[in-house]
Amino acid sequence: MLTLTIDGKEIGAHEGMxxxxxxxxxxxxxxxxxxxxxxxxxxxxxxxxxxxxQRGRTKLVVSCLFPVAQGLEVQTNSARVxxxxxxxxxxxxxxxxxxEELQSLATTLGIKQGEFGFAQDSGKCILCGLCVRACQEIAxxxxxxxxxxxxxxxxxxxxxxxxxxxxxCRACAFICPTRxxxxxxxxxxxxx
Amino acid sequence: MITSIRSTxxxxxxxxxxxxxxxxxxxxxxxxxxxxxxxxxGCLAAGAADVIRxxxxxxxxxxxxxxxxxxxxxxxxxxxxxxxxxxxxxxIFYQQVTPQDIPEIIAESVIQDKIxxxxxxxxxxxxxxxxxxxxxxxxxxxxxxxxxNNEEVDPTSIExxxxxGGYSSLAKVLFEMTPQEVIDEIKRSKLRGRGGGGFPTGVKxxxxxxxxxxxxxxxxxADEGDPGAFMDRAILEGNPHSVLEGMIIGAYAxxxxxxxxxxxxxxxxxxxxxxxxxxxxxxLGLLGDDILGSDFSFHVKINRGGGAxxxxxxxxxxxxxxxxxxxxxAKYIHTVERGLWDCPSTLNNVETWANVPIILKNGADWYxxxxxxxxxxxxxxSLVGKINNTGLVEVPMGTRLEDIIFNIGGGIPNxxxxxxxxxxxxxxxxxxxxxxxxxVDFDELGKxxxxxxxxxMIVMDEDTCMVDVAxxxxxxxxxxxxxxxxxxxxxxxxxxxxLAAITEGRGxxxxxxxxxxxxxxxxxxxxxxxxxxxxxxxxxxxxxxxxEYEVHIKEKRCPAGVCRALIRYEIITDKCVGCGLCVxxxxxxxxxxxxxxxxxxxxxxxxxxxxxxFDVCRMDAVDKE
Numbered sequence: 001m002l003t004l005t006i007d008g009k010e011i012g013a014h015e016g017m018x019x020x021x022x023x024x025x026x027x028x029x030x031x032x033x034x035x036x037x038x039x040x041x042x043x044x045x046x047x048x049x050x051x052x053x054q055r056g057r058t059k060l061v062v063s064c065l066f067p068v069a070q071g072l073e074v075q076t077n078s079a080r081v082x083x084x085x086x087x088x089x090x091x092x093x094x095x096x097x098x099x100e101e102l103q104s105l106a107t108t109l110g111i112k113q114g115e116f117g118f119a120q121d122s123g124k125c126i127l128c129g130l131c132v133r134a135c136q137e138i139a140x141x142x143x144x145x146x147x148x149x150x151x152x153x154x155x156x157x158x159x160x161x162x163x164x165x166x167x168x169c170r171a172c173a174f175i176c177p178t179r180x181x182x183x184x185x186x187x188x189x190x191x192x
Numbered sequence: 193m194i195t196s197i198r199s200t201x202x203x204x205x206x207x208x209x210x211x212x213x214x215x216x217x218x219x220x221x222x223x224x225x226x227x228x229x230x231x232x233x234g235c236l237a238a239g240a241a242d243v244i245r246x247x248x249x250x251x252x253x254x255x256x257x258x259x260x261x262x263x264x265x266x267x268x269x270x271x272x273x274x275x276x277x278x279x280x281x282x283x284i285f286y287q288q289v290t291p292q293d294i295p296e297i298i299a300e301s302v303i304q305d306k307i308x309x310x311x312x313x314x315x316x317x318x319x320x321x322x323x324x325x326x327x328x329x330x331x332x333x334x335x336x337x338x339x340x341n342n343e344e345v346d347p348t349s350i351e352x353x354x355x356x357g358g359y360s361s362l363a364k365v366l367f368e369m370t371p372q373e374v375i376d377e378i379k380r381s382k383l384r385g386r387g388g389g390g391f392p393t394g395v396k397x398x399x400x401x402x403x404x405x406x407x408x409x410x411x412x413x414a415d416e417g418d419p420g421a422f423m424d425r426a427i428l429e430g431n432p433h434s435v436l437e438g439m440i441i442g443a444y445a446x447x448x449x450x451x452x453x454x455x456x457x458x459x460x461x462x463x464x465x466x467x468x469x470x471x472x473x474x475x476l477g478l479l480g481d482d483i484l485g486s487d488f489s490f491h492v493k494i495n496r497g498g499g500a501x502x503x504x505x506x507x508x509x510x511x512x513x514x515x516x517x518x519x520x521x522a523k524y525i526h527t528v529e530r531g532l533w534d535c536p537s538t539l540n541n542v543e544t545w546a547n548v549p550i551i552l553k554n555g556a557d558w559y560x561x562x563x564x565x566x567x568x569x570x571x572x573x574s575l576v577g578k579i580n581n582t583g584l585v586e587v588p589m590g591t592r593l594e595d596i597i598f599n600i601g602g603g604i605p606n607x608x609x610x611x612x613x614x615x616x617x618x619x620x621x622x623x624x625x626x627x628x629x630x631x632v633d634f635d636e637l638g639k640x641x642x643x644x645x646x647x648x649m650i651v652m653d654e655d656t657c658m659v660d661v662a663x664x665x666x667x668x669x670x671x672x673x674x675x676x677x678x679x680x681x682x683x684x685x686x687x688x689x690x691l692a693a694i695t696e697g698r699g700x701x702x703x704x705x706x707x708x709x710x711x712x713x714x715x716x717x718x719x720x721x722x723x724x725x726x727x728x729x730x731x732x733x734x735x736x737x738x739x740e741y742e743v744h745i746k747e748k749r750c751p752a753g754v755c756r757a758l759i760r761y762e763i764i765t766d767k768c769v770g771c772g773l774c775v776x777x778x779x780x781x782x783x784x785x786x787x788x789x790x791x792x793x794x795x796x797x798x799x800x801x802x803x804x805x806f807d808v809c810r811m812d813a814v815d816k817e
Contacts, residue, residue, distance in 0.1 A: 043521070043522045043677070043719060044676050044678065045678055046678055046679055046718075046719070049716075049717060060716050061524065062522065065522045065524055066522075067524060083712065083713075083716075084712075084713060084717045087679070087683075087709060087712070087717065088679060091679070091682035091713070092678060092682065094682070094686065095682055116686070116706050117700070117706065118686050118689075127675065146517070146675070148675070149671075149672075149673070149674055149675055150670060150672070150684075151673070151681055151684075151685045153674075153675030153676075153681065
């Protein structure tokens with residue numbers, strides 16, 4: 001058992017826990033998009049970023065991966081953290097302006113959409129990778145993976161073709177936060 | 193040195209290594225003529241392969257093969273003047289040599305001792321011709337503790353390397369020092385990682401040595417991918433044994449028995465020379481089981497990179513080595529504790545490894561005499577862009593930018609003005625002329641918003657548009673982003689869109705603030721160093737060349753005349769003599785002749801702004817604004 005401070009509150013945690021787990025264990029909310037407690041943490045959406053101070057040095061880290069440590073000080077809602085979160089959400093909203101999940105997150109975090117004035121795309125998939133990990137870790141099938149690089153990255157089956165390995169368990173569709181991945185007539189429909 | 197000696201006897205002790213060295217040196221006749229030719233990628237591209245062939249044929253036809261040796265070496269750095277040839281022992285330096293020059297060189301400078309003036313280097317500043325290699329200003333002002341050896345060895349000959357004292361540091365380390373003593377010596381030398389981060393190498397090794405786990409890995413990062421940077425290629429191509437020796441010493445220090453070269457696949461010569469080096473070192477018992485008769489064993493494999501820029505980042509490189517997609521992961525648990533296959537791993541860059549044997553040979557005190565307080569030793573920079581002497585430059589840390597660019601680099605071509613220098617690769621910052629006095633080391637470059645990076649140095653002249661430069665690097669990084677994290681993937685896309693709009697005359701006054709905010713999101717939020725530093729070109733150009741952004745946005749004008757959408761061409765009728773050159777050159781038929789001696793007429797709606805008319809006009813009658 002070790003103790004750390006989150007938003008001024010002293011908290012007990014076990015070695016090996018992440019800051020996100022420690023915060024949630026005492027009811028402190030940190031927003032996440034690519035995290036799910038049933039799956040390995042991935043650290044891609046960066047929304048759960050928090051400010052940590054360790055040995056006198058302060059830095060931003062993602063709480064879903066950063067391990068707790070004795071004496072660690074965590075700020076989950078500092079100005080620096082809020083700035084980063086609003087920037088990330090703004091970028092995601094420009095990618096998927098129609099996403100209800102993103103819009104409600106923006107409302108919760110008090111972020112005004114369109115502040116950066118980006119051109120609006122019409123995507124649905126935010127590439128959080130929950131479906132990829134669910135397929136790999138829950139269904140143990142690895143039908144889904146990422147293809148392409150950078151802005152061309154997509155969730156895909158091999159060669160974008162229907163996969164015989166898919167057992168239609170629908171874990172991917174269930175876990176998708178933006179409903180970008182669906183099943184139609186029992187068939188897996190990849191995000192556009 | 194005679195490269196034809198090929199030893200295959202396994203060396204069982206340091207004494208046997210020393211005996212081999214002495215026998216190689218003794219067989220070498222110091223008065224014999226050796227034609228040293230750079231066979232690095234730069235000179236090969238300039239035609240060195242034909243020059244080498246021509247020398248060999250000429251020597252054969254003149255029956256001189258026994259009297260004259262030809263040595264193909266790695267890159268000495270003066271790529272601008274390749275193919276480079278040095279005639280030893282007199283050290284006559286011939287540059288831009290072509291196969292047609294060979295019979296004359298043999299007849300005049302090899303058989304007789306005449307100098308061919310035409311092939312000498314002529315200093316453009318005072319028109320002085322220089323005969324000897326060591327007197328060429330480009331070399332004279334450098335401190336070439338690493339690169340200097342490139343000219344001494346044929347990279348495919350382990351005997352050449354042994355002759356100059358190669359592997360003697362390894363012998364000393366294995367038989368006279370404990371691993372901890374090696375680490376302490378590297379710590380005392382204050383060697384810092386040359387790949388970009390500048391992390392203290394000794395501290396890295398120490399942490400890896402103390403990390404839990406019986407299997408540990410040594411990795412050489414040779415995935416050099418910065419546009420315009422090629423120092424690691426030159427070292428690995430030109431002196432692969434120095435890198436290998438550094439790795440074996442590192443392995444002994446951290447307690448590793450297995451290592452990898454991760455070499456960019458686009459460097460075929462580096463891959464080949466590293467392969468030969470590993471093979472030969474194994475044959476001689478300098479690599480493999482029971483090295484030099486000690487009980488220390490170390491094995492090395494060569495892995496070719498998959499072509500992703502991000503694989504130069506340590507965690508991506510390790511994922512790629514494991515056979516996975518090369519994507520980074522969080523480094524909250526460092527790779528020295530859990531790296532390749534979750535085992536403690538020491539990853540260093542090519543240049544860092546090449547420094548190791550030199551430090552152990554000469555001692556940490558000697559090394560500490562070179563450089564600044566916190567950055568010791570030398571650094572190799574690849575000096576490219578608008579510079580007279582393109583090439584590789586090795587200088588002590590702390591050398592001022594102006595000394596590198598003007599004294600060694602020979603300044604800006606065609607009498608143009610210096611505008612900026614970008615250091616540190618695509619994620620580096622652009623440093624303006626007011627900061628040319630800056631001493632170059634890890635800390636000073638960081639303070640002004642740039643970085644050392646791996647040592648790229650791109651010089652820009654007055655004709656460069658800084659918004660266009662920022663756009664170029666953002667586009668490069670956008671294409672190389674792996675796409676895993678939101679700030680890098682989405683942020684660079686939006687930055688690219690905004691910069692494109694500004695350069696095309698669609699910029700908005702709020703764009704500068706948006707770029708600044710996005711820069712913070714990238715710097716603070718991105719997962720790996722690629723994304724965290726990707727905004728540097730934008731931030732530094734906004735800091736030092738903000739007025740250029742403003743002119744693009746507010747006046748829809750590109751002061752450097754680069755951004756095509758913002759340029760206008762006009763015929764100055766007073767100056768035009770109606771010669772019709774521009775009419776012929778114009779690909780879009782936008783210029784019409786109105787008869788002899790009558791000024792031509794331009795239809796602006798047809799003009800594609802290619803600038804062909806501007807380039808061909810002899811009367812300066814085309815105005816560009």
